[in-house]
Amino acid sequence: MTKTSPPHKIIGVAVIWNDLGQILIDRRLPEGVMGGLWEFPGGKIEPGETVEDCIKREIHEEIGIEIEVGEHLTTIDHTYTHLRVTLTVHHCRHLTGIPQPIECAEIRWVNLDELEQFEFPQANFQIIQVLRQSV
C-alpha cells in the first residue's frame, strides 16, 4: 500500500512594518481551513512568480496597500494533519494605502510584544520566535 502525502502549499508571507514599529496581522475568515485564526498576510506563489512578486501581489489583493519587500526572515516547513505548508517569510515595509480587510475578517497593527495575545496557526510559533530574535 502506498501512503499518499497531504497537499503541499508554497506560500509567500509578509511581516509588514509601519513607521511606528508595528506589524500588520490579519484574521482569517471564520469559515474554512484555520478559520478565525490570525496570520501574517500572504498567499500561494503562482507559477513563474518570485516570492517577492507573490508577496507584493497578495498584499495588494488582500489588504489593498503597497509595500516594499525586504530581507528574507525565515522559511518554515510545517505539516498540519491534512496539509503541508512551506512559508517563505520576508520583512516588508508599508509604503502607501490604508489597510482594508478585502479577503480577511479583520486587520490590526500590533507591537511585537502583543503578538502572544492573538491565536495563530501552529507554524507561526516558529515564525514569531525567529522574528523576536531578528529585532
Ligand SMILES: Nc1nc2c([nH]c(=O)n2[C@H]2C[C@H](O)[C@@H](COP(=O)(O)OP(=O)(O)OP(=O)(O)O)O2)c(=O)[nH]1
Ligand atoms: N498567509 C499565511 N498563511 C499561513 C500562515 N501560517 C500558516 O500556517 N498559513 C497557512 C494557512 C493556509 O493553509 C496557507 C496559506 O494559503 P492561502 O491563504 O493561499 O490558502 P487558503 O487557506 O486561504 O485557501 P485557498 O486560497 O487555497 O482557498 O498557509 C501565515 O502566517 N500567513
Ligand SMILES: [Mg+2]
Ligand atoms: Mg491567503
